[in-house]
Amino acid sequence: MSADGNAKYKTASAIASYVLQSVVGIVAPGMSVAAICSYSDALVSAHCKSVYRKEQDIERGISFPTTVSVNKVIQNFSPLAEDDYIMREGDVVKIEVGVHIDGYISSAAHTTIATNSPGVSITDRRADAISAAYYASEVAVRMIRPGQTPRNLIKAIGLVASGFKCSVAEDTFTCQIDRFVVSGNNTFANRFNPDVIVPETPFETGEIYTIDCTISTGDGQARASQYNPSIYQRDVNQHYSLKLRTSRTLFSEVCKRFSVFPFLMRDAIADNHTLKAGIGECVKSKLLVPFAVTTEKLNGDQYVAQFKVTVMCNYTGPIRLTRALTMPSVQSATTIPADSEIGQILGLEFEQATLPELPRLKLNIQTPVPVIDQSVPESSSMDTS
Secondary structure, three states: OOHHHHHHHHHHHHHHHHHHHHHHOOOOOOOEHHHHHHHHHHHHHHHHHHOOHHHOOOOEEEEEEEEEEEOOEEEOOOOOHHHOOEOOOOEEEEEEEEEEEOOEEEEEEEEEEEOOOOOOOEOOHHHHHHHHHHHHHHHHHHHOOOOOOHHHHHHHHHHHHHHOOOEEOOOOEEEEEEOOEOOOOOOEEOOOOOOOOOOOOOOOOOOEEEEEEEEEOOOOOEEEOOOOOOEEEEOOOOOOOOOOHHHHHHHHHHHHHOOOOOEEHHHHHOOOHHHHHHHHHHHHOOOEEEEOOEEEOOOOOOOEEEEEEEEEEEOOEEEEOOOOOOOOOEOOOOOOOOOOHHHHHHOOOOEEOOOOOOOOOOOOOOOOOOOOOOOOOOOOOOOOO
């Protein structure tokens, strides 16, 4: 990799880490998920514009829109106003941020608890899910080293999840990334599936991966939620002659405003809501691919936690690009013995990349505030029936 590419990966990672930390810091009962997503995306865009100012012609910005998935929702929740959710005391909140500078991508996710009592430790099944996802990500980071294989990484993540009596969520992946490529050749699901042959291509020096460790207290099987997709991606390999005028207008707008990265449909439609009528044909013709909002299949009080990191495979071992954030106050009854297989992996060393300082923003982005009184009653999960 060139020195310029390495520097841009680190800059994207610095932005992703800073924005994620800023967003985690405002999670509280009474906060609007839609407002937090908009705030996070605005921060990403502003910080991207503040770097490489001498190269203003390069593409930079959001590589995946911010999602804030609560409780048993697994992924991809960035709601419209009509689908908004107001956080409640005790909610498990998963926040994912994606950034790119000139096509060099970095993604990060963190799980926290929406609470007015941050010093009180959570000890129920929420603690198990969060601890399992956290340790799974820590194990996975340490395994991105030359000669190690995807099969062993999947096994290790599964061992961590089962140790906490949890399951790896479906449709969550370790993705080899490259410039403008979010899912390269050595990409695989983190959930073991006996019917899927996992490639034994070992990790190699210079490769970069995003690792999405998403763990559920349920069985991890995903089903579509009640929420319509809000995130879409253009399939540049598909070609189709659209019949409806609204479809052609919508797709033209998407091609003009967005490149290969996923985007929010509400940004593409903007104020022209008639373009909604074109979404169906664009999806049916496979020109646009929707990202379904999925939830844990099991009913009842199930919780899903997520930690996502971006890691470089170096000849000396793993180099973590995105920064780890402070864990919420959780305490699981399960421990990992130091002499166990997982404990020994956790004992391996890795390097944290030195990330650049970000310029101070000249633009003042308004931080969202709670929209209702913070003494709202506790809710065990979002309504995903």
